[in-house]
Amino acid sequence: MLTKRIIACMDVRNGQVVKGVQFQQLRHAGDPAELAERYNVEGIDEVVVLDITATLESRQALARTISAVAHRIFLPLTVGGGIRSEADAAAAVDAGADKVSLNTAALSNPTLITTLARRYGSQAVIVAIDAKRRGDGFGVYVRSGTADAARDAVEWAREAESRGAGEILLTSMDRDGTRSGFDCEMTAAVSGAVNIPVIASGGAGEVQHFYDVFTDGRADAALAASIFHYDDTGVSELKHYLNTRHIPVRM
Amino acid sequence: MIALIDYGAGNLTSVRKALTALGADFSTPVRPEECARYCAVIVPGVGNFAATAALVGRWRDAIADTVHGGTPLLGICLGMQWLFEGSDEAPDVPGLGVLEGRVTRLRGNADAGLKIPHVGWNALDFRGDARILSGLAPQSHVYFTHSYAAPVTDACVAATTHGETFAAVVEHGNVFGVQFHPEKSGDAGLQILRNFLAVTQQRSLSTPRAEAGC
Numbered sequence: 001m002l003t004k005r006i007i008a009c010m011d012v013r014n015g016q017v018v019k020g021v022q023f024q025q026l027r028h029a030g031d032p033a034e035l036a037e038r039y040n041v042e043g044i045d046e047v048v049v050l051d052i053t054a055t056l057e058s059r060q061a062l063a064r065t066i067s068a069v070a071h072r073i074f075l076p077l078t079v080g081g082g083i084r085s086e087a088d089a090a091a092a093v094d095a096g097a098d099k100v101s102l103n104t105a106a107l108s109n110p111t112l113i114t115t116l117a118r119r120y121g122s123q124a125v126i127v128a129i130d131a132k133r134r135g136d137g138f139g140v141y142v143r144s145g146t147a148d149a150a151r152d153a154v155e156w157a158r159e160a161e162s163r164g165a166g167e168i169l170l171t172s173m174d175r176d177g178t179r180s181g182f183d184c185e186m187t188a189a190v191s192g193a194v195n196i197p198v199i200a201s202g203g204a205g206e207v208q209h210f211y212d213v214f215t216d217g218r219a220d221a222a223l224a225a226s227i228f229h230y231d232d233t234g235v236s237e238l239k240h241y242l243n244t245r246h247i248p249v250r251m
Numbered sequence: 252m253i254a255l256i257d258y259g260a261g262n263l264t265s266v267r268k269a270l271t272a273l274g275a276d277f278s279t280p281v282r283p284e285e286c287a288r289y290c291a292v293i294v295p296g297v298g299n300f301a302a303t304a305a306l307v308g309r310w311r312d313a314i315a316d317t318v319h320g321g322t323p324l325l326g327i328c329l330g331m332q333w334l335f336e337g338s339d340e341a342p343d344v345p346g347l348g349v350l351e352g353r354v355t356r357l358r359g360n361a362d363a364g365l366k367i368p369h370v371g372w373n374a375l376d377f378r379g380d381a382r383i384l385s386g387l388a389p390q391s392h393v394y395f396t397h398s399y400a401a402p403v404t405d406a407c408v409a410a411t412t413h414g415e416t417f418a419a420v421v422e423h424g425n426v427f428g429v430q431f432h433p434e435k436s437g438d439a440g441l442q443i444l445r446n447f448l449a450v451t452q453q454r455s456l457s458t459p460r461a462e463a464g465c
Contacts (some may be wrong), residue, residue, distance in 0.1 A: 002365075002413055003372045003392060040437065045372055045394075074269055076394060076435050093262050098435060121261055121298040123368065123396040166396070167370065195361055197370045218364065220371065250372040250392040 003248045004214045005045040005221035006235060007078075007199060008228050010035060011052045015061040017229075018052065033068040039228065040073040042235035045250055047073065048101070048169075048223060051081030059088075063095040070096025080128060080169075084109075089116050093124070101169055103128040104142040107149050107156070110163055117164030125167075126199075127160035129153050131186060132173040138186045145173050153186065154193045161194045168194060169223065172202035179205025179227070184217035191218040199223050207233060207241040214247050253277040253451060254289035256314070258305040260329055261297035269434035269441065275448055283313035291323045291451040294330035300354065300399065301341035303333045311347060318349055323425045323454055325447045331421065331428030332401055340399050349426050352402040358414060365414040368398040373411045373419075373431075381408035381422045383429075385446045393419070393429075393436040393443075400430060425454070 010017045016030040036047050049069060051062045059082070066079055079092040080101030089100045089112075100120075106113055106127045116125045130145050131138040131153035138153035149156075157168050170190050172183035182203045191198040197220035200213045204224035213219045227233050239249045253270070257263055257279045270277050270293075277293070280286055292314055296302065306314070318324045326334045337346045338354035346354075359367035372392040377384060400417035403410050409420035411430070420443075421428040427447060433440035 001374065002369065002395075003374075005371050070265070070268060071272075074265075074272070074434060074437055074441055094264065096264055096268065098262075098265060123297060123370065124262070166368065195359070195366050196368065197366060220366065 001248045003045075003250045004219070004242070005199075006043075006210070006238060006249065007046040007048055007221055007223040008036075008039045008044045008235070009048040009050055009201070009223050009225040011050050011225060012062070012065055013051075013053050014058055015065050032065050033072045035229075036069045037072045039235060040075060043239055043250065044075065044228075044235050046076045046078065046221070048078040048080060049097075050101075051079070053082075059091070063091060066092060066095035066097055078126060080126070086112065086115055086119070089120075093120060099124045099126050099166070101126040101128045103130065106160060106165075107140070107142055107151065110159070113160060113163040113165050117166070122164050122166035125165050126169050127157075127165040127167075128169040128171065129156060129160075129190075130171045130173055133183075133186070138189065141173060154189050157190045157194050157198075161196050165196060167197045167199060169199045169201060175203025176201075178203055181205065181209040182213035182217055182219070182222065184212055187213055187217035187219050191220070197221060207238050210238060210242060211245050211247060214242070252289050253291040253293055254280050254286055256280070256292065256294045256306075256310070256330075258296065258302065258310065260302035260305075261295070263295055265432070265434045266293070266295045266327065269444055273441065273444055273448060275444075283309040286313040286317050289317070289322070290455045291325070291447070292317055293325045293327065293447075294333060295327045296329035296333070297396070298329060299340060300329065300332060300338040301344055303329065303346070304341070304344045306333070307344060311345075315347060315349070318347075318426060321425055321454070323447065323450050324349075324427065326428040327434075328397060328430060328432060331430050332399060334421065334426060334428050335401050338399055350401075350404065350406050350421060350423060350428070352404050354399050354401050356399050357397075357417070360414050363414070368396060369413045370396045372436075373413060375409040375411060375419055377409050378407055381420065382450055383420060383422050383427045383443060383446050384409060385449075386442050387439060391439040393431040393433070393439055395431045397430060401428075425450075
């Protein structure tokens with residue numbers, strides 16, 4: 001039986017993991033490769049490296065980060081943040097990324113999805129959608145959530161799939177950082193509308209939230225960042241909890 | 252030395268990285284006739300079966316010759332599908348045909364949450380002893396990403412179920428194949444690659460001829 005994936009996201013800036021992290025067990029606080037290795041030992045299914053600055057200098061550091069992580073863990077590795085062109089994607093893939101995550105560029109230049117799917121296969125192309133509730137629907141936002149894309153999340157997810165995306169990474173802007181749980185309703189709406197996997201993101205605060213998004217939210221995978229950095233909710237603890245609640249996970 | 256065949260179907264960085272981590276000697280032959288100089292062949296690949304059209308002709312003949320001569324062959328993902336007679340994904344493109352059967356599209360079931368492509372970690376149901384599965388725990392999880400799959404035949408040594416049951420691992424004499432990505436499947440995947448390397452080493456030890464260049 002296909003298991004539900006648990007994905008750890010590392011926000012990096014100039015080669016260091018950032019975002020409210022307590023690295024009590026790490027010698028080199030904020031080292032992405034070291035953190036990835038710890039996640040691997042704990043049983044993480046996948047790792048996402050998100051370049052939160054996406055400046056030119058940061059881009060060069062990113063390639064080194066990707067390479068360092070890819071040499072330490074043999075798990076699917078996704079790179080996102082500021083991938084605007086085929087060249088950006090190629091640099092990430094050449095450094096060791098298995099998948100690239102497109103966000104703003106996918107909306108402003110949707111043919112990029114198809115170009116990358118043809119070059120690397122759909123399995124290598126994730127379209128990331130940042131969305132929040134709007135009326136009775138879910139609106140899409142771009143540029144790190146600062147600009148209204150005037151698109152509906154469900155409709156955009158369908159288009160992304162038809163253009164060649166292999167997965168959707170759906171982040172609830174309403175829930176992101178709140179630790180109050182994933183937006184299950186929004187996740188279910190998108191997951192039910194497409195035939196490709198949907199990764200739920202935004203709002204993870206406790207193990208119950210993962211159970212909810214895998215059941216009510218119909219998510220295929222769930223992504224979190226800060227919850228895994230703290231010692232109180234480790235990846236292995238989360239998986240044991242899900243296992244006892246009969247959610248199929250890789251143990 | 253292992254021949255890692257690069258026919259433009261996807262990115263080989265991950266496979267190279269895993270082989271390097273395991274201490275394997277490998278290189279990418281530029282011309283088909285070079286295949287005969289290697290003591291093992293790996294055909295990786297992701298994407299559409301049509302991409303294997305690049306192998307039709309001299310590459311296919313050269314790889315078939317080495318396999319028939321006893322050289323171990325490992326097909327990964329699309330490379331495993333290519334071991335069969337052909338695929339519904341590109342019906343006009345012949346596979347290597349060293350294994351019987353055709354590759355077909357997974358049906359899935361959206362209502363039951365069984366999406367296609369089949370992406371993620373799924374379990375291996377062992378179907379008897381196999382060198383390629385040595386040291387692996389039954390029901391080990393490995394990472395898949397594919398929409399087409401090979402049938403369960405006598406060559407199937409581990410099957411996986413996603414709505415329907417398909418061949419996840421095949422082993423037939425010196426021919427091996429994995430539908431998933433061992434280079435992305437953590438410790439279980441590395442063990443499978445290690446097993447293939449062990450088969451390769453046994454072969455080079457038992458082959459008196461130095462001509463293999465192993």
